[in-house]
Amino acid sequence: MTISRMLLGAASLAMAAGLAQAESHASATADKRIALSNNYAGNSWRQAMLQTWEEVGEQAVADGMLAAADAYTTAENQATEQAAQIQNMILQGYDAIVLNAASPTALNGAVKEACDAGVTVVSFDGIVTEPCAWRIAVDFAAMGEEQVEYLATRLSDGGNLLEIRGLAGVFVDDEISKGIHEGVAEHDQFEIVGSVHGDWAQDVSQKAVAGILPSLPEITGVVTQGGDGYGAAQAFKAAGRPTPLIVLGNRQDELKWWAEQRDANGYETLSLSIAPGVASLALWVAQQVLAGEEVPKDLTVPFLKITQDTLDDALANTPEGSVANVTYTLDDAKQVIADAK
Amino acid sequence: MNILTKPWLWSCVAAALAYALILGLTSGRGAGELAYAALSFGAFAAIVGLGQMLVITLGPGNVDLSIPATMTLAATLALKAMGTDPGTAVLGLGIALAVGFGVGVANYALIYLLRLPPIIATLAASLIYQSLAIWSNRGLRIKPPEGLADFATGRFLGLPNVTWVGLLLAIVVWIALERSVWGRWLLATGQNMRVARLAGVPVELVRASTYISVSVFAALAGYLLASFSGGAALNMGAEYLLMSIAVVVIGGSSIAGGNSNVPGVWGAALFMFLVVSMLNSYGAGAGARNVLTGAIIIGIVIAASTRRART
Numbered sequence: 001m002t003i004s005r006m007l008l009g010a011a012s013l014a015m016a017a018g019l020a021q022a023e024s025h026a027s028a029t030a031d032k033r034i035a036l037s038n039n040y041a042g043n044s045w046r047q048a049m050l051q052t053w054e055e056v057g058e059q060a061v062a063d064g065m066l067a068a069a070d071a072y073t074t075a076e077n078q079a080t081e082q083a084a085q086i087q088n089m090i091l092q093g094y095d096a097i098v099l100n101a102a103s104p105t106a107l108n109g110a111v112k113e114a115c116d117a118g119v120t121v122v123s124f125d126g127i128v129t130e131p132c133a134w135r136i137a138v139d140f141a142a143m144g145e146e147q148v149e150y151l152a153t154r155l156s157d158g159g160n161l162l163e164i165r166g167l168a169g170v171f172v173d174d175e176i177s178k179g180i181h182e183g184v185a186e187h188d189q190f191e192i193v194g195s196v197h198g199d200w201a202q203d204v205s206q207k208a209v210a211g212i213l214p215s216l217p218e219i220t221g222v223v224t225q226g227g228d229g230y231g232a233a234q235a236f237k238a239a240g241r242p243t244p245l246i247v248l249g250n251r252q253d254e255l256k257w258w259a260e261q262r263d264a265n266g267y268e269t270l271s272l273s274i275a276p277g278v279a280s281l282a283l284w285v286a287q288q289v290l291a292g293e294e295v296p297k298d299l300t301v302p303f304l305k306i307t308q309d310t311l312d313d314a315l316a317n318t319p320e321g322s323v324a325n326v327t328y329t330l331d332d333a334k335q336v337i338a339d340a341k
Numbered sequence: 342m343n344i345l346t347k348p349w350l351w352s353c354v355a356a357a358l359a360y361a362l363i364l365g366l367t368s369g370r371g372a373g374e375l376a377y378a379a380l381s382f383g384a385f386a387a388i389v390g391l392g393q394m395l396v397i398t399l400g401p402g403n404v405d406l407s408i409p410a411t412m413t414l415a416a417t418l419a420l421k422a423m424g425t426d427p428g429t430a431v432l433g434l435g436i437a438l439a440v441g442f443g444v445g446v447a448n449y450a451l452i453y454l455l456r457l458p459p460i461i462a463t464l465a466a467s468l469i470y471q472s473l474a475i476w477s478n479r480g481l482r483i484k485p486p487e488g489l490a491d492f493a494t495g496r497f498l499g500l501p502n503v504t505w506v507g508l509l510l511a512i513v514v515w516i517a518l519e520r521s522v523w524g525r526w527l528l529a530t531g532q533n534m535r536v537a538r539l540a541g542v543p544v545e546l547v548r549a550s551t552y553i554s555v556s557v558f559a560a561l562a563g564y565l566l567a568s569f570s571g572g573a574a575l576n577m578g579a580e581y582l583l584m585s586i587a588v589v590v591i592g593g594s595s596i597a598g599g600n601s602n603v604p605g606v607w608g609a610a611l612f613m614f615l616v617v618s619m620l621n622s623y624g625a626g627a628g629a630r631n632v633l634t635g636a637i638i639i640g641i642v643i644a645a646s647t648r649r650a651r652t
Contacts (some may be wrong), residue, residue, distance in 0.1 A: 043575050204580065210381070320482075
């Protein structure tokens with residue numbers, strides 16, 4: 001009896017302490033202002049990202065977690081322009097800058113200035129290498145490798161692959177492609193017989209694939225980087241070729257096409273990409289850093305995978321013409337931080 | 342006149358050469374498929390190229406840098422208005438062309454009223470058009486009505502429908518340049534604006550109509566491209582900025598103005614598609630591909646301009 005009472009007392013004490021701690025964290029950042037420095041807004045992924053930031057940021061301000069969560073986007077997607085933007089944010093007195101960077105290295109100078117001025121910098125998606133900043137990176141190479149592994153489970157005989165890459169010269173493009181090539185080296189029943197740059201855009205991919213198809217043998221699989229699967233499918237259709245197994249990238253038009261194909265002929269594939277909501281994760285990580293939590297500098301976000309079983313749900317939850325999304329909560333951020341420790 | 346002195350010849354020769362090189366790799370397989378793809382995708386470059394050619398013909402400093410934003414804005418608004426409903430294709434076309442007209446008027450107003458250099462005026466205005474496109478639909482890709490999509494991807498007498506549109510526009514532009522008073526005015530303005538004005542050419546009217554034409558052409562290309570590729574995207578026009586200027590220069594028109602060349606634009610548009618396809622087919626990496634594309638373009642421009650100098 002006494003023991004259980006003691007336990008109960010201890011538990012309630014612990015709970016009260018936990019609550020007090022949560023309270024203090026909320027109030028600790030109630031007067032903190034966070035700015036989003038974004039380098040590009042010109043596609044549906046970035047638009048969904050900005051929308052998620054807006055929603056989560058407004059809610060955080062309304063709940064008294066933060067004083068401000070403002071978003072700024074540069075017009076020309078230039079590192080110099082973004083460096084100037086970061087310098088302005090330092091002068092404006094923001095407590096933290098959440099950064100989707102135009103370049104992994106070119107912004108290091110500005111990021112260092114921010115750190116020296118006592119500003120917390122959290123980079124995500126387009127990360128920076130400056131050691132004083134936090135990085136929320138996606139394991140892009142694993143994303144490439146996973147595609148080939150999936151193809152290996154579906155096409156045991158292997159075959160010819162067409163690789164659609166992203167924007168030449170961009171870190172993400174190199175990483176995903178590296179992963180794909182590592183995957184192919186491991187599963188040597190596959191051979192990449194053609195590679196084009198689709199710039200993560202359906203119309204550019206369609207054009208590039210239409211141009212290389214006549215010179216290619218029969219293609220059994222297409223490995224992609226997201227935003228290019230639907231264009232590839234259109235190009236195969238226009239050329240009168242059978243539709244190969246195309247790995248998709250979570251765009252609504254791709255998912256819709258997949259569902260149509262599945263209903264028509266039982267088409268099966270896999271779709272994976274990073275959710276634009278990763279911006280909300282970065283917001284909470286910045287909040288945690290400001291709250292004085294110990295946060296490791298390198299964090300990893302899982303990518304959002306859609307399979308045959310989850311296709312209908314994902315399609316129902318994705319607005320027409322947008323991209324499948326997840327909004328991360330403060331608890332998700334704590335989980336990611338705990339996993340990295 | 343010797344055929345070799347025609348400046349448009351070189352872009353056509355280069356296109357044919359790139360085509361032959363791809364077929365050499367595939368030993369003739371896929372010849373029809375490749376030609377069809379080149380004609381489809383070349384049509385978009387040709388349409389914006391024709392507009393850019395008219396502007397460049399106006400003389401040094403005249404160029405429209407708002408083409409990508411105009412394409413995006415026109416396509417976004419048109420597809421949003423159509424909302425995938427059948428029977429709205431004409432409404433969408435009307436909206437796209439109206440957007441093009443409005444953009445052209447706005448561009449010219451900036452150039453004329455504020456006396457801004459066209460490069461600055463159109464570049465600055467393009468940021469506004471792009472922002473309007475973002476604001477109006479936040480980048481959501483709305484599918485075109487089925488009938489319109491079928492038209493844009495369909496064929497007539499073996500040629501893609503978009504190619505017919507591009508060829509028709511090329512003929513209209515050719516007639517306007519070679520057979521109409523307006524064309525003579527345009528060439529005179531491009532060769533020497535002061536002389537043209539003193540000779541009684543309504544120079545400002547010519548400039549206004551030219552800046553409106555290029556925007557209308559860009560809007561039409563955006564409308565067709567969005568219908569062709571399954572929806573408007575915010576970055577859909579991006580590659581057509583340099584492309585529109587490249588096809589004019591490769592096509593043999595004088596970058597200094599006063600001399601335009603309609604067949605060359607089509608030759609260059611086909612070439613730009615085929616050269617990328619060729620380098621992709623031969624497995625060239627992105628770096629090598631860009632370097633080679635640049636080198637080939639310089640080569641063609643030199644070939645075309647030295648031939649012109651000799652005449």
